Amino acid sequence: MNTAILKQLPQKLEGTHRLVYGLIAAWVVSMISLPIFLWTIGESAIVWGVYVTTALQALAAVVALSTRWPWTRVVYVVGIVVTVTLGAEALGTATGFPFGRYNYTDLLQPQVLHVPIIITVAWLMMLPSSWAVAAVLTGANSGWRFIAVSAAAMTAWDLFLDPQMVDWGLWVWEDVGSFTYFGIPWQNYFGWLLVSGIVTALARPTQLPTNPLLLIYVTVWVLQTIGMLFFWGLVGPAIVGFVGMGLFVALVARHYLRDNA
Numbered sequence: 580m581n582t583a584i585l586k587q588l589p590q591k592l593e594g595t596h597r598l599v600y601g602l603i604a605a606w607v608v609s610m611i612s613l614p615i616f617l618w619t620i621g622e623s624a625i626v627w628g629v630y631v632t633t634a635l636q637a638l639a640a641v642v643a644l645s646t647r648w649p650w651t652r653v654v655y656v657v658g659i660v661v662t663v664t665l666g667a668e669a670l671g672t673a674t675g676f677p678f679g680r681y682n683y684t685d686l687l688q689p690q691v692l693h694v695p696i697i698i699t700v701a702w703l704m705m706l707p708s709s710w711a712v713a714a715v716l717t718g719a720n721s722g723w724r725f726i727a728v729s730a731a732a733m734t735a736w737d738l739f740l741d742p743q744m745v746d747w748g749l750w751v752w753e754d755v756g757s758f759t760y761f762g763i764p765w766q767n768y769f770g771w772l773l774v775s776g777i778v779t780a781l782a783r784p785t786q787l788p789t790n791p792l793l794l795i796y797v798t799v800w801v802l803q804t805i806g807m808l809f810f811w812g813l814v815g816p817a818i819v820g821f822v823g824m825g826l827f828v829a830l831v832a833r834h835y836l837r838d839n840a
Contacts, residue, residue, distance in 0.1 A: 595646050599791050602639035603798070609635055610802050614810040625747050626686050633697055636795065637704035643791040644707055644784075656782045657703060663781065664702040667774045668694040678770035680753040687749055705799070706775065709733035710784045711792035712827050715834055720785040730775035732796070732827045737771050739803040739820035742813055761816050793831060800824040 609632045616624035645653050669692035671678040687695035706729075713728035714720055742761045744750060755764045800821070807817035 595642065596791075599639055599643045599646065599788075602635060602642060603791065603794060606632060606635035606639055607798060607802070610806070614806070626749075629687070629747075629749070630697060633701050633704055636799075637700045640704055640707040640792065640795060643788050643795075646791075647786045647788045656784065659782050660703045660706060660778055661699045663778050664699045664774060665691065665694055667770070667777075668692075668698055671770065676770075677766070677773050679755070679764040679766040681750050681767075682753070683750045684748055702774075702778070705733060705736055705796075706778060706782075707784070707787070708792045708796035708799070709736075709775065710779065710782075711787050711789040712796055712831060713779075714787050714789055715793070715831050716827070720787065721783060726776050726779045729779045730772045732824075733775040734768055734771040735820070735823035735827060736799065736803075737768065738823040739807060739816060741767060742816035743803075743807060743811060746811070746813060760819075761813075796824075797828055800828055 609628070613624065613628040613632065616628060641653060641657060644656070648656075667677065670676060672682055672693050683690065683693060683695055683698070687697055689696055709729045709732040710720075712732040713725045716728050717724045719725045738760075741763045745752065745762060752762065752764060752767075755762060759765065760768070803824075804817055804821045807813040807820070
């Protein structure tokens with residue numbers, strides 16, 4: 580590599596960082612706009628809103644990873660996330676393991692093995708942020724503690740997600756029984772922990788860009804709480820999700836306050 584290329588690297592890196600925060604800003608605007616489009620356009624706005632917000636958030640996370648990783652590693656990890664989660668979702672819809680018995684409706688298209696492709700993107704949009712939470716709280720990027728905290732931080736998000744997506748008619752649970760989490764079988768959360776842990780163990784996400792990824796995690800926590808409380812009418816899941824994800828937000832905040840004291 581010649582000296583001219585070396586001199587250009589900081590400028591290119593700075594541009595990538597601007598792109599990351601620009602994508603985060605665009606994603607936040609799309610999230611805030613969703614209730615407005617629902618009121619003005621109708622229920623079709625929900626499906627398109629899921630596509631747009633999921634794609635923007637996932638793209639922000641992937642570009643954030645590229646600020647610390649070569650693109651070959653980014654593509655490798657994206658491939659792991661998409662392949663493993665698609666396999667887990669296909670297994671889940673076919674057999675009921677590991678999440679419980681559920682089916683996706685026809686609203687989200689296209690689908691592969693009865694699983695909407697956008698669902699694999701949804702896993703991708705939050706797993707890197709969960710890795711960043713674990714990296715801060717455990718001081719590591721590998722090992723069983725890192726995997727466990729990553730999986731728990733990821734699963735905490737589903738305290739918001741599953742009740743909301745079921746309420747929007749994007750998937751349906753079957754044979755849930757009487758003891759559930761707002762209509763969601765508790766087995767689902769075991770499945771989230773298991774799949775998140777497997778993906779994390781396979782991806783081995785070292786050298787994470789924690790700042791933008793943590794910003795995504797905290798922003799999801801804030802927007803989901805406000806949205807479900809005041810716009811979507813899901814007060815119970817909003818409160819539980821606020822506490823669940825909020826625990827990790829509080830622990831990360833305490834870590835930074837302690838280090839800067």
